[in-house]
Amino acid sequence: MGTKANDLLIGHYLDAARFMLFAGEIRDLFPRIKALDQRLLALHRFVHVLSDPDRGAAFIADRWVWSKDEVSDWETTPAHALQASEIAQVIKKFNDANPGHRLKAGSEHRDLGDQIWGWTHNAGVKTNAPEYLTKARVEIKRKAKDGTPRYPDLGDVIDPVTGQHAFQIGHGGPDLVALSAAALLFWPAALLPATIGLIEAERFQAVARFIEFLKKRFKGSGTITVAAPGLSAHGTGRAIDFRVHDRSGKKLHGAGGAANWRSSGFAAQLKAAMAVAPHFHGPLTAPDEPWHYFFDPDA
Numbered sequence: 001m002g003t004k005a006n007d008l009l010i011g012h013y014l015d016a017a018r019f020m021l022f023a024g025e026i027r028d029l030f031p032r033i034k035a036l037d038q039r040l041l042a043l044h045r046f047v048h049v050l051s052d053p054d055r056g057a058a059f060i061a062d063r064w065v066w067s068k069d070e071v072s073d074w075e076t077t078p079a080h081a082l083q084a085s086e087i088a089q090v091i092k093k094f095n096d097a098n099p100g101h102r103l104k105a106g107s108e109h110r111d112l113g114d115q116i117w118g119w120t121h122n123a124g125v126k127t128n129a130p131e132y133l134t135k136a137r138v139e140i141k142r143k144a145k146d147g148t149p150r151y152p153d154l155g156d157v158i159d160p161v162t163g164q165h166a167f168q169i170g171h172g173g174p175d176l177v178a179l180s181a182a183a184l185l186f187w188p189a190a191l192l193p194a195t196i197g198l199i200e201a202e203r204f205q206a207v208a209r210f211i212e213f214l215k216k217r218f219k220g221s222g223t224i225t226v227a228a229p230g231l232s233a234h235g236t237g238r239a240i241d242f243r244v245h246d247r248s249g250k251k252l253h254g255a256g257g258a259a260n261w262r263s264s265g266f267a268a269q270l271k272a273a274m275a276v277a278p279h280f281h282g283p284l285t286a287p288d289e290p291w292h293y294f295f296d297p298d299a
């Protein structure tokens with residue numbers, strides 16, 4: 001089988017996996033990433049988060065990017081008012097403790113389009129995505145002992161009756177709640193066919209096998225400095241980047257330069273000022289952003 005045919009097959013398994021695991025906006029995200037290698041690497045990152053016991057579906061649902069309308073709606077809520085009042089208190093405490101300096105707060109919202117752009121233009125993604133595709137090409141060619149392919153052609157995947165993708169399982173609604181159902185798909189592969197009557201066991205197991213491949217840790221030679229598209233800490237209204245200005249308004253420290261934030265003492269000063277904001281936690285540690293705090297109205 002040539003590379004072209006292999007990549008076509010990888011694309012079919014990628015589609016089956018996204019229909020099986022995700023619903024709504026998350027499911028629809030992947031086709032927006034045009035290059036197969038970058039799309040595959042994004043799916044790997046999502047599956048990795050989904051299978052991480054410390055993050056899982058709840059993390060994805062919590063982080064999933066808001067639309068511009070959702071941001072506007074949030075700005076009318078009591079939670080947003082609470083956020084604004086806590087930020088005002090932090091600024092007062094910081095400015096009182098650091099005469100001659102002024103703390104400012106605010107973050108640019110990054111919508112899904114921005115985040116997809118960030119993913120496809122990230123140097124680490126550009127390095128690692130082709131490496132990951134190379135691994136997938138090896139995987140997709142695997143054969144069983146008797147010589148039959150481990151990843152057979154999936155055949156016709158559109159159900160003629162419903163028009164749905166055959167691997168779309170019971171949770172095709174737009175709700176992110178469906179994600180918790182998706183988490184159930186991390187069952188032992190042997191149990192899967194019994195639960196899903198519609199798809200032949202063999203095909204189902206092959207897709208489950210592909211998901212096992214996606215779950216495996218992958219470390220490329222590049223360093224990826226962006227979140228998977230849709231999962232940026234700045235996709236919702238709840239992440240705040242702080243900046244330090246001097247009296248004249250000149251910016252001394254912004255979003256960048258973690259080492260300078262620390263050596264100047266402002267990382268510690270900000271942390272101390274955050275004590276008056278009980279609904280904030282942070283700073284963000286991965287990546288290392290001592291200026292970045294999260295607001296959680298339920299905390």
Ligand SMILES: [Zn+2]
Pocket residue numbers: 233234239240241255289291292
């Ligand atoms: Zn930030």
